[in-house]
Amino acid sequence: MTRRSRRTPARSHAEYEARWASQLADHRWQAATDLPAAISLSSYGARQLTALMNFIPCSVPALAFFTWRAAKIAAIFRAHYPADTPITEIGCGLGKNLIVLAHAGYTRLTGLDPTNAAIQAVQEQAAWFKRPWQAGRLDLLNPDPATLEQLAGQVLFTNHVIEQLPGHTRLALDCLLRARPAEVIHIEPCAELLAPARSAADLASWLHIIAADYQRTLLTTLNDLAAQGRLEILEARLLGYSPRLANAPALIRWRPAQPGRAAR
Numbered sequence: 001m002t003r004r005s006r007r008t009p010a011r012s013h014a015e016y017e018a019r020w021a022s023q024l025a026d027h028r029w030q031a032a033t034d035l036p037a038a039i040s041l042s043s044y045g046a047r048q049l050t051a052l053m054n055f056i057p058c059s060v061p062a063l064a065f066f067t068w069r070a071a072k073i074a075a076i077f078r079a080h081y082p083a084d085t086p087i088t089e090i091g092c093g094l095g096k097n098l099i100v101l102a103h104a105g106y107t108r109l110t111g112l113d114p115t116n117a118a119i120q121a122v123q124e125q126a127a128w129f130k131r132p133w134q135a136g137r138l139d140l141l142n143p144d145p146a147t148l149e150q151l152a153g154q155v156l157f158t159n160h161v162i163e164q165l166p167g168h169t170r171l172a173l174d175c176l177l178r179a180r181p182a183e184v185i186h187i188e189p190c191a192e193l194l195a196p197a198r199s200a201a202d203l204a205s206w207l208h209i210i211a212a213d214y215q216r217t218l219l220t221t222l223n224d225l226a227a228q229g230r231l232e233i234l235e236a237r238l239l240g241y242s243p244r245l246a247n248a249p250a251l252i253r254w255r256p257a258q259p260g261r262a263a264r
């Protein structure tokens with residue numbers, strides 16, 4: 001049996017610089033003139049998906065799946081953060097989650113990514129949809145201190161980004177702690193919450209994590225940091241959705257510990 005090569009930060013960066021550059025060339029957001037239309041767009045186009053929705057396998061058009069997903073993400077954020085909350089998505093890629101959050105009513109949005117094409121995509125969409133989004137560069141493993149300084153007090157969001165950094169989870173979390181955010185919200189694959197021996201959907205996600213060499217220690221590392229009194233985990237649960245049957249993420253919310261604040 002041949003073993004797939006390891007996912008290194010350099011490989012991940014190269015993969016996404018190329019992928020986002022090729023998708024940037026399509027300017028797919030120009031198929032939408034407003035946010036309600038834009039939330040349904042994705043790299044899956046108009047394909048019919050076999051997707052997971054609320055833990056149930058469904059045959060669904062991609063446009064309908066991504067509209068449904070947008071409502072799901074909007075509900076997660078609205079349950080905790082008012083519309084004027086500054087939110088920065090780190091590893092924002094082409095910015096599809098910024099569109100979702102803007103559609104959900106959030107006005108103070110920033111997208112950061114280490115790749116040039118992602119930064120350009122966010123800038124182009126801010127102009128296209130006439131939104132005051134900020135775009136910039138951040139590498140979680142080698143952050144610019146001045147950029148981190150600007151993130152203090154914000155809600156920081158990662159969606160399928162920590163997955164890219166197996167072996168570097170602790171370094172990425174240290175970066176997020178250094179930014180002194182109000183809260184951090186991850187939507188990420190979470191091997192520790194899966195029960196592959198009991199659930200076929202969990203087994204599919206678990207096998208995907210192994211095959212893709214995604215990180216498998218996010219929740220364990222957060223628990224270690226919580227035990228050290230450095231942060232407080234607010235929520236950790238599987239979300240049971242994915243545009244395919246595998247790779248369903250979990251929602252994990254945490255905030256840095258503050259001296260004098262009682263843990264929940």
Ligand SMILES: C[S@@+](CC[C@H](N)C(=O)[O-])C[C@H]1O[C@@H](n2cnc3c(N)ncnc32)[C@H](O)[C@@H]1O
Nearest residue numbers: 016091092093115138139140141159160161164
């Ligand atoms: C699977 S994509 C997810 C993109 C976006 N969050 C979304 O949901 O559409 C992974 C993203 O993580 C970014 N990324 C990879 N390594 C990173 C790092 N060290 N720091 C910050 N972002 C990184 C990539 O450039 C890419 O945009």
